[in-house]
Amino acid sequence: MTLAVDDLRVYYRTLKGDVKALDGVTFSVSDGEIMGLAGESGCGKTTLGKSLIRLDGRMQLMGGTVSLDGVRLPLADERAMSAFRFKDVSIVPQYAMSALNPIRKIGRMISELLDSRGVSYRDTRPELSRRLALVGLGDEILDRFPIELSGGQKQRVVMVLSTLMDPSLLIADELTSALDVSTQKAVAEMLVEFRDRGFVKSTIVITHDLAVLYQIADTILVMYAGKLVEKAPAGELTRDPRHPYTRLLIGSLPEVGARISEKRLQGIAGRPPSLLDPPSGCRFRARCPLAFAKCVEEPPFVEIAPGRHAACWKAAA
Amino acid sequence: MSSAESRADLVATPEVALTGQGAGDVELGPRGKRFEALHFALRNTKLVIGASVVLAFLALALVGPLLTDATPFEFGYPLGQPPSSEYWLGTTAPGQDVFAQFVYGLRSSFVVGALAAAIASVIGMAVGFVGGYRGGVIDDVLSMLTNIVLVIPTLAVLIIVSAYLSVGSLRSEAILIGLTSWPWAARAIRAQTFSLASRDFVSLARLSGQGTARVILREIAPNMSSYLFLTFILLFGGAVLTAATLDFLGLGPSQVMSLGLMMNTAVSNAALQLGMWWWFVPPGVGITAIVGGLYVMNVGLDEVFNPRLRRT
Amino acid sequence: MLEGGSVTLRLENVTKVFRTGTFGGGATVNAVTGVTFDIRPGEIVSLIGESGSGKTTVGRMILRLTPPTAGSITFDGRDVSTLGGRGLRDYYGRVQGVFQDPFSSYNPVFKVDRVFEMIRRAYLPTVTGSEWRERRRRALEDVGLEAADVLGKYPHQLSGGQLQRLLISRALLMDIEILVADEIISMLDASTRIDVLNILGDLRDRGLGVLFVTHDLALGNYLSDRVVILQHGRIVEMGPTAKVFANPVHPYTRMLLSCVPQLTAKWDATTNDDPRAVPTNPVLQLVGDDHYVER
Numbered sequence A: 001m002t003l004a005v006d007d008l009r010v011y012y013r014t015l016k017g018d019v020k021a022l023d024g025v026t027f028s029v030s031d032g033e034i035m036g037l038a039g040e041s042g043c044g045k046t047t048l049g050k051s052l053i054r055l056d057g058r059m060q061l062m063g064g065t066v067s068l069d070g071v072r073l074p075l076a077d078e079r080a081m082s083a084f085r086f087k088d089v090s091i092v093p094q095y096a097m098s099a100l101n102p103i104r105k106i107g108r109m110i111s112e113l114l115d116s117r118g119v120s121y122r123d124t125r126p127e128l129s130r131r132l133a134l135v136g137l138g139d140e141i142l143d144r145f146p147i148e149l150s151g152g153q154k155q156r157v158v159m160v161l162s163t164l165m166d167p168s169l170l171i172a173d174e175l176t177s178a179l180d181v182s183t184q185k186a187v188a189e190m191l192v193e194f195r196d197r198g199f200v201k202s203t204i205v206i207t208h209d210l211a212v213l214y215q216i217a218d219t220i221l222v223m224y225a226g227k228l229v230e231k232a233p234a235g236e237l238t239r240d241p242r243h244p245y246t247r248l249l250i251g252s253l254p255e256v257g258a259r260i261s262e263k264r265l266q267g268i269a270g271r272p273p274s275l276l277d278p279p280s281g282c283r284f285r286a287r288c289p290l291a292f293a294k295c296v297e298e299p300p301f302v303e304i305a306p307g308r309h310a311a312c313w314k315a316a317a
Numbered sequence B: 001m002s003s004a005e006s007r008a009d010l011v012a013t014p015e016v017a018l019t020g021q022g023a024g025d026v027e028l029g030p031r032g033k034r035f036e037a038l039h040f041a042l043r044n045t046k047l048v049i050g051a052s053v054v055l056a057f058l059a060l061a062l063v064g065p066l067l068t069d070a071t072p073f074e075f076g077y078p079l080g081q082p083p084s085s086e087y088w089l090g091t092t093a094p095g096q097d098v099f100a101q102f103v104y105g106l107r108s109s110f111v112v113g114a115l116a117a118a119i120a121s122v123i124g125m126a127v128g129f130v131g132g133y134r135g136g137v138i139d140d141v142l143s144m145l146t147n148i149v150l151v152i153p154t155l156a157v158l159i160i161v162s163a164y165l166s167v168g169s170l171r172s173e174a175i176l177i178g179l180t181s182w183p184w185a186a187r188a189i190r191a192q193t194f195s196l197a198s199r200d201f202v203s204l205a206r207l208s209g210q211g212t213a214r215v216i217l218r219e220i221a222p223n224m225s226s227y228l229f230l231t232f233i234l235l236f237g238g239a240v241l242t243a244a245t246l247d248f249l250g251l252g253p254s255q256v257m258s259l260g261l262m263m264n265t266a267v268s269n270a271a272l273q274l275g276m277w278w279w280f281v282p283p284g285v286g287i288t289a290i291v292g293g294l295y296v297m298n299v300g301l302d303e304v305f306n307p308r309l310r311r312t
Numbered sequence C: 001m002l003e004g005g006s007v008t009l010r011l012e013n014v015t016k017v018f019r020t021g022t023f024g025g026g027a028t029v030n031a032v033t034g035v036t037f038d039i040r041p042g043e044i045v046s047l048i049g050e051s052g053s054g055k056t057t058v059g060r061m062i063l064r065l066t067p068p069t070a071g072s073i074t075f076d077g078r079d080v081s082t083l084g085g086r087g088l089r090d091y092y093g094r095v096q097g098v099f100q101d102p103f104s105s106y107n108p109v110f111k112v113d114r115v116f117e118m119i120r121r122a123y124l125p126t127v128t129g130s131e132w133r134e135r136r137r138r139a140l141e142d143v144g145l146e147a148a149d150v151l152g153k154y155p156h157q158l159s160g161g162q163l164q165r166l167l168i169s170r171a172l173l174m175d176i177e178i179l180v181a182d183e184i185i186s187m188l189d190a191s192t193r194i195d196v197l198n199i200l201g202d203l204r205d206r207g208l209g210v211l212f213v214t215h216d217l218a219l220g221n222y223l224s225d226r227v228v229i230l231q232h233g234r235i236v237e238m239g240p241t242a243k244v245f246a247n248p249v250h251p252y253t254r255m256l257l258s259c260v261p262q263l264t265a266k267w268d269a270t271t272n273d274d275p276r277a278v279p280t281n282p283v284l285q286l287v288g289d290d291h292y293v294e295r
Helices: A045-053 A078-082 A106-116 A121-134 A139-143 A151-162 A181-196 A210-216 A234-239 A244-251 B002-011 B014-019 B030-043 B045-067 B098-134 B136-151 B154-165 B170-181 B183-197 B200-207 B212-248 B259-268 B277-305 C055-062 C086-092 C113-123 C129-142 C160-172 C190-205 C217-223 C241-246 C251-259
Strands: A003-014 A017-029 A034-038 A059-068 A089-092 A169-173 A202-207 A219-224 A227-233 A302-305 A308-310 C009-019 C028-039 C044-048 C070-075 C095-098 C178-182 C209-214 C226-231 C234-240 C284-288 C291-294
Touching (some): A017 A045, A017 A059, A017 A227, A034 A210, A121 A139, A121 A151, A202 A210, A210 A219, A219 A244, A244 C190, B030 B277, B045 B098, B098 B183, B098 B259, C055 C178, C055 C209, C160 C190, C234 C241
Parallel strands (some): A034 A219, A089 A169
Antiparallel strands (some): C009 C070
């Protein structure tokens, strides 16, 4: 399967005007790929993740297309999109605790969900048991209420449920942010295992944590202020980042072992630009140590080396 | 972990999702929020309709008595006349002016409503804030007190007390109602205070040497101002209704005209059977409209104050 | 600020048990059990633990926001729990805290200047006018902020990083000796985190003592002189940072280290020690120079 996103624009309507949260992104995800989507708050990664499955509230599709296996996804059409959700495109919610209805037994909730999708619970039952066993949960979990489960168990139930219909695309939005390191590792490894076993074809992992992406993603896509800035295989991105933003970002992350007395790390001065009225040209130029005259012209997101893309006039060097 | 969760909840709304720690100018501050609230307020149908109804009757209560020479208890008018150009709402069986009774009655309703609501609000806030903020034994004691007063069948108590103490004035009636209707307000305020008291800015105030009273008045109360406003409106509506009930049962002040008293007199004079609709329909409509309007206003205000309930 | 010095904040066998239910008749939660360690000005101690480890509770007990159930917390020789009124206010003039969520730490209906005003009113009532403005400006400078950039603004108009720095500078206004920093950067973006941490480092060099509460081992390792590792409310390992991280002895510490995602190395196979088992008679044993492990 392939996901092809072409010049996608999604804005938020507010009283003060349109916030250009996602301002023209183009990329593709191939079969079996785990793509990491990284960036800091306000960069548009969450908007992108949400747009692919459900435009909510004030979000408005302003342009661009998304195709899954050659089929155009009707993102703006709530009802038409409903046919794709869960079966073709699925999402793992961030907080498993809130995702489960507290007054429903797990099994009942699953059967209701499947019914609403026109899938027979009875037919799916054996596969459900198999997958639960795979993540270390027994059938008795279906008879329990969410409150009887631990946080880790709930997370696993939610992951099994989200992938039950073998979706082509799985979106994991900030799945590991609020978790302890041990649970974080287990959940991240589960994502890889699901891909390896063919439960999902491709995965988009959205997070601000580059280190987790290095562990499990095949490629990493970095976003800044609503635009794409760099894309590369995970190992290459962390070892040899080409875009100044990526370089500065990686430079500000302490590894276990780095001590302030030995080497003082630096952050990135300044703040991301307002998305209500973004500056022309490269959006990072106000904070970029390499900025020069040409940066007032927006650099295109182009291939600078085999398999590597960047949006920077100086990156091709 | 729970703080992060509640933060993630915030991130779900577009305002914060966009700003995070980045483009701060889009999120609205207190002044901006007031402007936004006003903007939505004027567009909220329920609020506009509810407020219009209540204000219309309030206007009538203020202006009505000036429009007529008659006083509510004055006799001497033609007996049992239906509405006409001379007697706008007709006359009662014993010969009183119904319109005069109606507009003076409206005044009483508003006065009792406001006074009782004020009393209940003050008690409710005192009990709710202190219990919610201090917690521990103090909260346990205050909660128990609240629950006890809550469980007492208010109307039964009011009936008994009124029967013994012969409520002579609107003020006494308002005090009685105020003293018995505060518990649910206390509970609601306590719950809100709990959640606000766990916010870091309250801890920071304590670390800056501020005492309990200052923290409640300056940190907690201002952050629930819309909630306190809603509570007052609900108490107002409830008080008007309770007062009307007491008056209807003949337990309210007998020397002051009220809508309930009108209905009481109408029923005991067999107005229903005699078909004198102009005597009992106006007060009934008046009470229903005011109380109903207040409750509808409340629902509308809730939508205005809580961005997530808005339908835009 | 005191230079180095003998003023110590000492926790001795501190325990906190939470009870639920009316009048305390419900279930109990042992949040913190038998914690003993100390903090001195001029050093940064990291308190590391996952959620439920009790690390935030320890910070709150030090700040007198929650009373300990047992054990003692002493500062400069005096028992902190007996302080009240005047004594407590003086304590807060020497020990302060900064919390995790910058946007929750400010009362949204007021401008940020108010946090400084509250301090002035309570601790520096005689300082006014230009002298006050100068003191404020210097405190802001110490954390890398320009007064004109941040004063007169509402919290929502500033970034998380600026808000946290403002809180640190508020504490500095009072010439404090110990700062409890509870997950102060976990809600900030990666690119601003390190700058706030560097500020703490600079302040430590100038004599401030910091209790750095965090779940992030990499940050603890970057910044602190000593490290205390908590699991389910008990200390399982503690000692000089370099030693503990170079040679982690307790299975829990090793499990934590092996789970931290790194940018230069992949996760290796999980360790087989069961880190959840609590020994029957747990006691902290000395295994190296100032390096203790619970066995």
